[in-house]
Amino acid sequence: MKINILIAGILLSTTALFAQVTKPIEMPYVEYPIEAGDHDEIVQQYCLTCHSFGYMLNQGKKSRPYWTGTVAKMVNEFKAPIPKEDQQIIINYFVKHYGYESTTGH
């Protein structure tokens, strides 16, 4: 699989908002907090390729069916290449740290 490496641009201090962008813009890099433990390294390995952890934090606490569905959506719709065993580890991690146990609901 080919990965399109993101070229991080170079700092352009944009005080002059009217000026046309003549150099690459520089995107700030935000290190969103990620709860440690329960194989967070697997979560970090697979879940940060396409978007930041802000996407997950922004959801608030979610149920097991929600996290199961979301991981399935990442794999089925967006083609995240995550082996089955790791998907289960990831779901358990999110339910424990960013969710709650329940069989229904969001």
Added chain:
Amino acid sequence: MDQFSRRNFLGAGLVLGASTLFGKEAVKPIVTEAKPFVPPMIAFPEKKPMKTISDRPPLLESSRDIFTKAITPNDEFFVRWHMPDIPTYIDLSTFRLEVKGSVKNALSLSIDDLKSKFEPVEITSVLQCGGNSRKYFAGSGPATHGVQWGHGAMGCAVWKGARLKDILNMAGVNATAKYVGVNGLEKPAIDETPIFFREMGIDEALTDELIVAYEMNGEDIPYLNGFPLKLIIPGHFSDSWVKMLSEITVMDEYRKSFFMDVAYTVPDNDCECVISGSDFEYKRKPIAQMKVKSVIGYPTPNSVIKKGSRINVSGVAFDQGKGIKEVMISLDGGKSWSATSLQKDYGKYAYRLWSFSWEPKTKGEFSIMVRAINRIGNIQPLPGDIGWNAGGYQYNAVDVVNVKIV
């Protein structure tokens, strides 16, 4: 792929950027607070500090106080991309907008071509994300899927550009053409992820009001809002207002795509709603026209106001382009309503600023509510009455701001 953690992934990018281009140090990461999640306020290029829901792709929300202005300044205008790989530099000497597919003459247009070969037109229009205000669904039912935006995924700007119709006419659309597909330069991290591709019917594409904009509020479009070109579809939610627009493809057949058929859809029934808490198991249709809406810009929630002072309660209202008829305000939790005064009219697709002079005479907690009605009688639902959909799209219930009078 397996070895790619985010750190390596971005780190590699940073080192590459730093060593190959200007030899600068890598950017210092900004560490944010732990739960509960409060998006950090960060200044992105050409932007003031904004609520940063995500840095990659950038999702930046405007603060509520921008709703005291009829025109949203470019440096406070919200930002919403879908894909992480966004060019950080566009060279206008090589950038081209490709117009292709079911046309007689495919075109490859530079920004200069767009400015010199087509009649420039200007329109003032609201740009609102389909998921704007989504977090308020959780106030009257289960939280929905999707990015939990407050009201700050909308703004209003003066857009200038060439009519899409004129561009399509120059290319000469074939008689067999039925759809027009649009996409920009943002790309997924891996090739297998569906690209952000949007489609519309040929009749819609040929209406007068759609423009390919190269200017926003008299300036180049800010990078993060889609420099150098953005498609403008007045009255419609922003899902097809493609940023960094690079390709227009005229098609004889509809092309199935994730971002048309799955994302940005609502239940295909009259109320465009389902029983709260149901999942996506319903027939869907793409969201399109916006719904009548008003939002309070001042005061902001939990403000403390001195009894006897006179304040100017104000905000914005808009709809799908029929025009705002009236905005009503209630200061007693919805029991009684009075008219606000509507300010200057910037056109039927623009924000209509409203204001109301209030002199609170008793101490205590107050709920300020506003409710807009448009010229064809569409009125905002009360928060408890809004129809629910699992994607959390099109929230337009009456806005409520609680303040304390001391």
